[in-house]
Amino acid sequence: MSESRAGILLINLGTPDSPGVGDVRRYLREFLSDPRVIDISAPARWALVNLLILPLRPRRTAKQYASVWLDEGSPLLVHGRALEASLADALGADFSVELAMRYGNPSIRAGLLALCAAGVERIVGIPLFPQYSDAATGSALAKLEEEHARIAGAPPLTTLQSFYDDPGYIDAEREVAAPLLAEFAPDHVLMSFHGLPERQVKRTDASGAHCLASESCCDAIGSDNRGCYRAHCYATARGIARALGLRDATHSVAFQSRLGRTPWIRPYTDEVLPELAGRGVRRLAVMCPAFVADCLETVEEIAVRARAQWQAVGGEKLLLVPSLNATPRFTQTVASLAMDALRADSGRSGEERAGGGQA
Numbered sequence: 001m002s003e004s005r006a007g008i009l010l011i012n013l014g015t016p017d018s019p020g021v022g023d024v025r026r027y028l029r030e031f032l033s034d035p036r037v038i039d040i041s042a043p044a045r046w047a048l049v050n051l052l053i054l055p056l057r058p059r060r061t062a063k064q065y066a067s068v069w070l071d072e073g074s075p076l077l078v079h080g081r082a083l084e085a086s087l088a089d090a091l092g093a094d095f096s097v098e099l100a101m102r103y104g105n106p107s108i109r110a111g112l113l114a115l116c117a118a119g120v121e122r123i124v125g126i127p128l129f130p131q132y133s134d135a136a137t138g139s140a141l142a143k144l145e146e147e148h149a150r151i152a153g154a155p156p157l158t159t160l161q162s163f164y165d166d167p168g169y170i171d172a173e174r175e176v177a178a179p180l181l182a183e184f185a186p187d188h189v190l191m192s193f194h195g196l197p198e199r200q201v202k203r204t205d206a207s208g209a210h211c212l213a214s215e216s217c218c219d220a221i222g223s224d225n226r227g228c229y230r231a232h233c234y235a236t237a238r239g240i241a242r243a244l245g246l247r248d249a250t251h252s253v254a255f256q257s258r259l260g261r262t263p264w265i266r267p268y269t270d271e272v273l274p275e276l277a278g279r280g281v282r283r284l285a286v287m288c289p290a291f292v293a294d295c296l297e298t299v300e301e302i303a304v305r306a307r308a309q310w311q312a313v314g315g316e317k318l319l320l321v322p323s324l325n326a327t328p329r330f331t332q333t334v335a336s337l338a339m340d341a342l343r344a345d346s347g348r349s350g351e352e353r354a355g356g357g358q359a
Contacts, residue, residue, distance in 0.1 A: 005094050005095070005120065005121050005122070006094065006095050006096075006120055006121065006122045006123070006124065006338075006342055007095070007096045007097070007098065007115030007118060007120035007122070007123045007124070007155070008087065008091070008095060008096070008097045008098070008123075008124050008126060008338050009098050009100055009108070009111045009112065009115060009123060009124070009125045009126065009144070010080065010083065010084060010087070010097065010098070010099050010100065010126055010128055010334070011100050011101070011102060011108065011111075011125060011126065011127045011128060011140045011144065012076060012080055012099070012100075012101055012102070012127075012128045012292075012293060013031075013076070013101065013102055013103065013129075013136060013140075013295075014027065014030075014031060014076075014101035014102050014103030014104040015027065015073070015074040015076045015077050015101060015104050015295075016028075016065065016074070016104060017104065017105060018069075019062050019063075019065035019066040019069045019074075020062060021058050021059050021062045024058045024061050024062040024065060025054055025058035027103060027104050028049075028053065028054065028057060028058055028061065029049065029050075029054060030103045030104065031103045032045075032048075032049045032053060033045065033046075033049055034103075034135075034139055036134050036135050036138055036139040036142070037135050037139065039135075039197075039199070039200065064296060064300050065296060065300075067300055067304065068296060068299045068300045074295070074296075075293070075294045075295050075296070075299055076293050076294075076295040076296070077101075079293035079294055079295075079323070079325040079326060080099045080101075080128075080293055081099060082325065082326035083099070083293070083325065083326040083330070083331065083334070084097050084098065084099040085097075085326070086326045086328070086331040087331055087334055087335060087338075090331050090332065090335045091335055091338070095120075095338075096114075096115055096118040096120055098111040098112075098114050098115055099111065100112075102136075102139060102140045102143060108140075108143050108144055108147050109147045109150075109151075112144075112147055112148060112151055112154065113151065115155075116151060116153075116154055116155070120155055121155050121156075122155050122156050122157075122158065122342065122345065123148070123154070123155055123156070123157045123158070124157075124158050124159070124160070124338050124341045124342060124345075125140075125141065125144045125157060125158070125159040125160070126159075126160045126334065126337060126338060126341075127140040127141060127159075127160065127161075128292050128293070129162070129290070129292075130162060130163050130164045130166075130169055130232070130236060130289065130290065130292065131162060131164045131193070131229050131232035131233050131236060131290055132161050132162040132164070132227060132229060132232060133196055133200065133229040134200060134203075134204075135196060135200060136194075137161060137162065141159055141161070144157070144159065145157070145159075156345070158341050158342070158344070158345040159341075160337055160338075160341050162232060163333075163337055164232040164233070164235055164236045165221075165232075165235050165236065165239055166333065166337065168329070168332060168333030168336055168337075169324075169330070169333050170236070170239040170240055170243050171243060171329060171333075172324050172327060172329040172330040172332075172333050173240050173243070173287070173289055173324065174240065174243035174244055175327070175329045176321060176322060176323075176324060176327060176329075177240070177244060177285075177287060177321045178244060180285070180319065180321055180322075181244065181285055181321070184283065184285055184317070184319045185283065186250075186283045186284060186285035186319065187250070187280075187281040187282055187283045187284065188250055188251065188252070188276055188281045188283075188284055188285070189241075189244075189246055189250060189251040189252075189284075189285045189286075189287065190251070190252055190253075190254055190269070190272065190276070190284060190285070190286045190287070191233075191236075191237045191240065191251065191252070191253050191254070191286075191287045191288075191289055192253075192254050192255070192256045192269045192286055192287070192288050192302060192306075193233040193236075193253065193254075193255050193256070193288070193289065193290040194255065194256060194257050194290045194291070194297065195255035195256060195257055195258045195264040195265055195268070196229055196230070196255075196264060196265055197260075197262050197263070197264050197265075198212060198262075198263045198264060198265055199262070200229070201228050201229050201230050201265055204225070204227040204228045204229070205224055205225065205228065206223060206224045206225075206226075206227075207223075207224045209224075210224035210225055211224070211225065211228060211230075212230075212265075217231070218230050218231040218233075218234040218235075219234070221235055229265075230255075230265050233253060233255075233289075233290065234253060236289050236290075237251070237253045237289070240287070240289060252267075252272065252276075253267070254267045254268060254269040254271075254272040255267065255268060255269060256268070256269040256270070256288075256297065256301060256302070256306075257297055257301065269302075269306065270306070270309060273306065273309055273310055273313060273315070274309075274313040276315070277310070277313040277314040277315045278313075278314075281315065282314075282315055282316040282317070283315075283316060283317045283319075284310060284315055284317070284318045284319070285318075285319045285321055286302050286306065286318060286319065286320050286321065287321045288302060288320075288321075288323060291323050292323055292324045292325075292330065293323050293324070293325055294322055294323045294325060295323075298320060298322075298323055299320075302318075302320050303318075303320040306318065307320075
């Protein structure tokens with residue numbers, strides 16, 4: 001049995017086992033059947049997924065995966081394994097680190113069982129989504145808690161919900177981007193985040209009257225929008241812009257990867273590109289701060305499709321700034337987040353013990 005005292009479970013969204021159509025179909029079925037992802041009635045979701053999406057989408061998506069697939073697997077899995085290894089090295093022998101995916105393999109249950117087998121005394125679950133959303137973070141945490149409850153004798157679990165404004169995360173983004181931007185000399189920096197349906201961010205509005213009610217609703221984090229994904233994204237963008245010394249007119253925010261016909265949070269990345277080209281931007285750098293590991297949405301959606309669109313609308317060069325992946329600064333950030341969560345959990349446990357002694 002390992003002498004590890006704590007286990008760290010890194011959780012990302014997921015990946016098919018291969019770029020084959022069958023594996024992609026299985027992955028999409030699991031992903032899109034999650035009621036937190038497609039938040040409509042169960043019968044309507046089943047019909048949408050099984051009658052409209054799965055008959056057509058897997059073949060097209062499989063081609064996209066095949067275009068970015070690496071010898072070791074999908075980019076998301078390869079970079080996730082690299083972060084798993086670098087974090088284990090950084091934390092040392094008193095920790096065990098496992099990578100898990102919300103959908104597909106390695107599963108959250110497999111990660112928990114591996115940590116239990118290593119003899120850890122506590123587990124920290126870290127969804128690798130800097131900005132909180134119920135569709136990603138909420139779903140990952142719900143699945144984590146469900147699987148944890150099913151394992152008899154599992155050690156106590158603590159979790160992290162977001163780190164959108166963490167100084168280490170912002171500095172890690174700066175460290176990756178700064179030298180590339182200095183060399184590329186862009187006319188504009190676009191920060192493209194994953195999109196969400198508007199209805200999902202509106203549900204986080206504590207007042208019921210703040211979210212998307214004005215152009216400035218995400219200009220600051222307050223009591224009404226502290227749980228809002230869109231507000232988190234804008235806060236991240238402000239932090240990165242300050243860290244890079246970007247002037248206001250030289251950077252902006254957009255949202256990519258929308259699905260279906262319902263309104264998603266705006267502005268849309270594919271609509272912003274022709275607007276920027278029309279304003280005379282020719283050299284465009286794109287950062288994707290919602291994705292801490294390069295994946296289909298960065299390597300194919302931005303570096304391939306968005307680049308082709310950019311050139312078609314009159315732009316000249318598009319630079320995709322790589323994700324944080326397993327860079328040393330991001331590894332340090334995740335290590336610090338894990339240690340902070342453990343310290344906070346120890347503090348709470350101590351307070352509970354003290355309270356019990358006074359009863």
